[in-house]
Amino acid sequence: MPTMLTDVFRGHPxxxxxxxxxxxxxxxxxxxxxxxxxxxxxxxxxxxxxxxxENIPLIDLNNPDAANQIGRACRTWGAFQIVNHGVPLxxxxxxxxxxxxxxxxxxQRKLKAARSETGFSGYGVARISSFFNKKMWSEGFTIxxxxxxxxxxxxxxxxxxxxxxxxxxxxxxxxxxxxxxxLSLKSLGVSEEDIKWARGSSDxxxxxxxxxxxxxxxxxxxxxxxxxxPHTDSTLLTILYQNNTAGLQVFRDxxxxxxVPPVPGSLVVNVGDLFHILSNGLFKSVIHRAxxxxxxxxxxxxxxxxxxxxIKISPVLKLVRPDESPLYRSVTWTEYLRTKATHFNKALSxxxxxxxx
Numbered sequence: 001m002p003t004m005l006t007d008v009f010r011g012h013p014x015x016x017x018x019x020x021x022x023x024x025x026x027x028x029x030x031x032x033x034x035x036x037x038x039x040x041x042x043x044x045x046x047x048x049x050x051x052x053x054e055n056i057p058l059i060d061l062n063n064p065d066a067a068n069q070i071g072r073a074c075r076t077w078g079a080f081q082i083v084n085h086g087v088p089l090x091x092x093x094x095x096x097x098x099x100x101x102x103x104x105x106x107x108q109r110k111l112k113a114a115r116s117e118t119g120f121s122g123y124g125v126a127r128i129s130s131f132f133n134k135k136m137w138s139e140g141f142t143i144x145x146x147x148x149x150x151x152x153x154x155x156x157x158x159x160x161x162x163x164x165x166x167x168x169x170x171x172x173x174x175x176x177x178x179x180x181x182x183l184s185l186k187s188l189g190v191s192e193e194d195i196k197w198a199r200g201s202s203d204x205x206x207x208x209x210x211x212x213x214x215x216x217x218x219x220x221x222x223x224x225x226x227x228x229x230p231h232t233d234s235t236l237l238t239i240l241y242q243n244n245t246a247g248l249q250v251f252r253d254x255x256x257x258x259x260v261p262p263v264p265g266s267l268v269v270n271v272g273d274l275f276h277i278l279s280n281g282l283f284k285s286v287i288h289r290a291x292x293x294x295x296x297x298x299x300x301x302x303x304x305x306x307x308x309x310x311i312k313i314s315p316v317l318k319l320v321r322p323d324e325s326p327l328y329r330s331v332t333w334t335e336y337l338r339t340k341a342t343h344f345n346k347a348l349s350x351x352x353x354x355x356x357x
Contacts (some may be wrong), residue, residue, distance in 0.1 A: 023107050024137070024217035033135050036226045040134045043230050043287075046256045056250060056260055056268075060084050061179075070180065071187020074279070078286030079250050079270040081263055082180075087172045089265055094165045096243055099299045102141055103215035105154060113141075113150040120144055120210070128231050131344045137225040137292045143211040170211060173303040174204050177237050180269060188282065190316050195278075197311045206311060212302040216247055219292040227290035227298070234333070234340050234347075235272030235306045242268065245298040251287040259291075273340070273348055274306055274333065280315035281327045285348065309334045325353050 038045045057073045059066055062084040073080035102110070115122035121144050126136055143150075147166055151159035182192070192199045198206050216227040227247060242248055248260040248268065260268055276285035292298070307313060314330035328351050331339075340347040 030221040067183040067186045074283040078284030081266045099213045112153040141213040177305040210304045214300045216298040222292045227292040230289040232285040233272040236275045239303040240268040242300040245296045247298045277328045280319040
């Protein structure tokens with residue numbers, strides 16, 4: 001599968017401040033640069049629901065009604081969890097093992113594979129960091145294409161074994177992402193005939209992806225810190241594997257922040273901005289964030305999936321009423337990422353078509 005995300009981002013990088021990654025284990029107090037308030041993020045102090053009542057749906061992909069359940073989840077939450085997804089447990093354990101080993105390396109070793117200022121792959125802070133005044137209590141590693149060169153720097157002896165895990169994981173995620181996209185669209189009455197750029201292509205040559213490994217270390221004052229600030233993804237779909245420590249939260253207007261509980265062996269799926277566009281606004285691009293913990297560190301692996309750089313994404317015509325215009329204009333992922341790099345969470349509104357009154 002071609003992977004061109006490095007080219008997608010190279011033309012319009014998000015410029016980050018000079019990268020200095022602290023040794024989180026050496027910090028017994030939360031530095032001011034990591035202390036968040038509602039001034040730094042208006043959603044920061046929005047209270048979670050008082051009870052553990054409503055949560056994102058947990059969907060069994062073996063259920064004959066899975067397509068409708070997924071569609072309903074995309075419309076009401078923009079996120080859901082799946083079980084019986086077909087990804088071998090051994091592979092999930094393998095990618096978690098790799099991620100844990102990577103972030104346990106000494107800081108100086110990890111910096112050998114640091115992301116360049118204009119690059120996309122490698123070790124570094126979250127790309128959304130430049131939109132916030134305060135720093136996030138996390139570290140990440142982004143993989144686009146082969147991780148061979150970076151992994152060789154990190155593990156001179158074991159890099160081929162780790163590359164093999166990544167390759168297997170991405171292959172499984174690619175198949176699963178396509179399956180979930182078509183199940184979601186089926187719930188709206190959309191078929192492969194309605195989306196020409198993805199029709200009848202079993203080799204997924206119309207798609208590209210990135211793998212984002214995340215580590216949220218133990219934090220001395222978790223209520224005042226932020227692991228990953230609120231954002232939407234620019235993808236069609238994002239599939240997240242999280243270990244057994246809670247931290248992911250999704251936002252719903254009527255509920256506030258809702259913590260997504262880790263379910264052993266499950267995967268979390270969220271709608272990205274491009275899928276919101278494709279569905280003509282029917283599927284919610286969910287705002288989500290990651291909080292941190294005082295007693296346990298947290299690992300997660302996000303598979304970021306979208307179309308090739310030159311494919312124009314626009315609302316499926318079948319989903320646009322005859323008397324109305326599409327909600328959004330046509331846009332490539334490259335164009336959209338450029339908009340997002342400038343306007344961040346307001347990017348969708350920047351490409352929205354304004355209807356004639």
